[in-house]
Amino acid sequence: MTEFVAVAGVDELEAGEMRAFDVRGVKIAVANVGGAFHAFDDTCTHAGCSLAGGDLEETTVICPCHGSEFDVRSGEVLQGPAREPVETYETRVEDGSLKIEG
Amino acid sequence: MSETFVIVGAGLAGGTAASTLRQDGFDGRVVLIGAEKHPPYERPPLSKEYLRDESSFEQALLQPLDFYGENGIELKCDVRATRIDDREKTVELDSGEQVAYDKLLFAAGVKNRQVPTPGSGLDGIYDLRTVADSDLIRREISPGRKAVVVGMGFIGSEVAASLRQSGVEVTVVDRNKVPLRRVLGEEVGRVIEVIHRDHGTELIFEDTVAAFEGTGRVESVVTSAGHSLGCDFVVVALGVEPVVEPLVGTGVEIDNGVVVDEYFRTGVEGIYAAGDVANHYHPVFERHIRVEHWQNALKQGQAAARSMLGGGEPYQEIPWFWSDQYEHNLQYSGFHREWDELVVRGSLQERSFVAFYRKDERILAAVAIDRGRDLRRSVPLIKSRQRIEASRLRDPDVDLRKLVTAANTRL
Ligand SMILES: Cc1cc2nc3c(=O)[nH]c(=O)nc-3n(C[C@H](O)[C@H](O)[C@H](O)COP(=O)(O)OP(=O)(O)OC[C@H]3O[C@@H](n4cnc5c(N)ncnc54)[C@H](O)[C@@H]3O)c2cc1C
Numbered sequence: 456m457t458e459f460v461a462v463a464g465v466d467e468l469e470a471g472e473m474r475a476f477d478v479r480g481v482k483i484a485v486a487n488v489g490g491a492f493h494a495f496d497d498t499c500t501h502a503g504c505s506l507a508g509g510d511l512e513e514t515t516v517i518c519p520c521h522g523s524e525f526d527v528r529s530g531e532v533l534q535g536p537a538r539e540p541v542e543t544y545e546t547r548v549e550d551g552s553l554k555i556e557g
Numbered sequence: 558m559s560e561t562f563v564i565v566g567a568g569l570a571g572g573t574a575a576s577t578l579r580q581d582g583f584d585g586r587v588v589l590i591g592a593e594k595h596p597p598y599e600r601p602p603l604s605k606e607y608l609r610d611e612s613s614f615e616q617a618l619l620q621p622l623d624f625y626g627e628n629g630i631e632l633k634c635d636v637r638a639t640r641i642d643d644r645e646k647t648v649e650l651d652s653g654e655q656v657a658y659d660k661l662l663f664a665a666g667v668k669n670r671q672v673p674t675p676g677s678g679l680d681g682i683y684d685l686r687t688v689a690d691s692d693l694i695r696r697e698i699s700p701g702r703k704a705v706v707v708g709m710g711f712i713g714s715e716v717a718a719s720l721r722q723s724g725v726e727v728t729v730v731d732r733n734k735v736p737l738r739r740v741l742g743e744e745v746g747r748v749i750e751v752i753h754r755d756h757g758t759e760l761i762f763e764d765t766v767a768a769f770e771g772t773g774r775v776e777s778v779v780t781s782a783g784h785s786l787g788c789d790f791v792v793v794a795l796g797v798e799p800v801v802e803p804l805v806g807t808g809v810e811i812d813n814g815v816v817v818d819e820y821f822r823t824g825v826e827g828i829y830a831a832g833d834v835a836n837h838y839h840p841v842f843e844r845h846i847r848v849e850h851w852q853n854a855l856k857q858g859q860a861a862a863r864s865m866l867g868g869g870e871p872y873q874e875i876p877w878f879w880s881d882q883y884e885h886n887l888q889y890s891g892f893h894r895e896w897d898e899l900v901v902r903g904s905l906q907e908r909s910f911v912a913f914y915r916k917d918e919r920i921l922a923a924v925a926i927d928r929g930r931d932l933r934r935s936v937p938l939i940k941s942r943q944r945i946e947a948s949r950l951r952d953p954d955v956d957l958r959k960l961v962t963a964a965n966t967r968l
């Protein structure tokens with residue numbers, strides 16, 4: 456069964472913002488896209504920079520180091536230099552807290 | 558009868574153009590001609606991860622090996638276009654073959670500048686452009702060996718950093734006062750200098766190489782100021798020049814590369830150019846510029862393909878590039894040759910800043926160290942060409958994204 460880990464209160468992450476959380480030793484970034492939370496590996500598949508340190512434009516996260524772009528919903532690469540997608544995780548909101556699959 | 562599009566140069570721009578032609582539905586013949594043994598690949602790792610043996614060549618390939626066959630792209634590797642005949646519309650190859658084209662994209666990139674120096678024929682002296690070059694340098698790397706790097710532009714600086722990170726003792730000789738002076742200017746160049754010195758890389762400025770000495774193999778580098786630097790190997794990185802030889806004798810204008818308009822068209826019907834080789838008209842800077850970086854080659858490869866298909870829009874991407882040295886990530890966006898003020902947000906001393914090159918209060922370009930997000934947010938400021946107060950650029954509490962006012966946006 457998938458377990459969910461509470462990482463923050465829902466109101467701690469505003470729309471249009473991203474933050475990285477440590478979920479059982481894995482850095483996972485969460486993006487708030489107009490109230491919907493999308494979780495994905497924070498570590499860019501190109502050279503390992505933190506995606507949460509980049510920019511979020513609608514559903515696209517842009518890596519701060521070399522500009523790779525990923526779709527936060529699917530993890531798919533939209534623009535290189537990265538070639539491999541990032542892993543995505545399910546999120547859930549329960550009792551005012553944001554939970555990530557982990 | 559279906560058309561034939563020939564691409565000369567199977568690098569980032571050429572390879573990207575070939576796949577874009579197919580993506581956009583072109584069903585004619587696509588011939589991609591490359592002088593190297595390999596299908597198109599990316600060069601940035603060659604001075605960084607690949608040189609340090611941290612990544613594989615496969616990771617650098619633009620497309621998987623079977624991509625070209627599957628997409629009906631006739632990839633000819635290890636053959637060089639020697640002459641283009643713009644009247645007969647043919648390309649002559651060094652294999653003796655001739656290929657007729659309806660449209661031709663010239664994307665042959667740049668080659669390393671050769672500076673005649675006594676002793677330059679000795680073994681153990683390298684330069685870096687291709688994976689083959691990087692492989693040769695890799696064989697020389699082991700902790701405790703001594704290397705001299707000649708020239709401290711981006712490639713020289715990155716090679717110096719990677720060698721140092723691999724335990725090599727490195728001395729760099731450069732004719733300027735600071736690294737990367739031509740592009741970044743003295744203040745920012747100084748920051749790069751300190752980063753290198755802090756990592757134990759020896760730097761000699763305002764000096765040039767007078768001769769390489771050794772018997773059979775290089776043993777020392779003698780400089781004009783009289784230094785004699787003992788070494789096990791040398792990497793020369795003295796800049797590049799555009800590859801234009803196959804176009805000699807055609808009506809295509811050559812001036813600092815191949816001169817093209819904002820649709821990548823040369824003055825000769827049916828001949829286009831893109832990537833490092835293209836001196837293209839840029840509507841934002843209102844002049845021709847030639848850019849030797851990754852994003853430029855990628856975006857121009859796409860845009861030129863669309864233009865060849867009869868579509869496309871005037872190209873107005875703001876140039877952008879990165880350089881990784883040691884643990885630092887440098888990024889630059891825009892285009893500037895002269896400026897009257899450098900406005901810094903953050904701290905040069907602490908090596909965490911974005912700095913704006915301004916002329917007449919307009920931002921021509923920005924450079925950042927370890928501030929990729931700020932750099933990206935500066936691009937619209939450059940594109941808008943608005944006058945923005947220095948105090949607001951400096952103030953870390955002012956969101957860069959809010960500085961462009963829609964009413965003033967020209968483009
Ligand atoms: C070591 C190194 C590190 C780099 N690091 C960075 C970086 O960190 N960031 C960044 O933004 N940019 C970087 N760059 C720059 C970037 O790689 C180039 O801007 C980009 O490769 C240009 O693409 P291009 O297709 O125009 O040319 P190229 O990729 O150079 O491709 C041109 C191809 O044409 C071939 N060719 C030449 N003449 C002929 C002929 N007559 N017939 C057939 N083929 C021919 C060449 O062999 C070559 O394969 C780096 C470059 C190098 C060399």
Ligand code: FES
Nearest residue numbers: 499501502518521
């Ligand atoms: S580390 Fe993310 S693009 Fe390079």
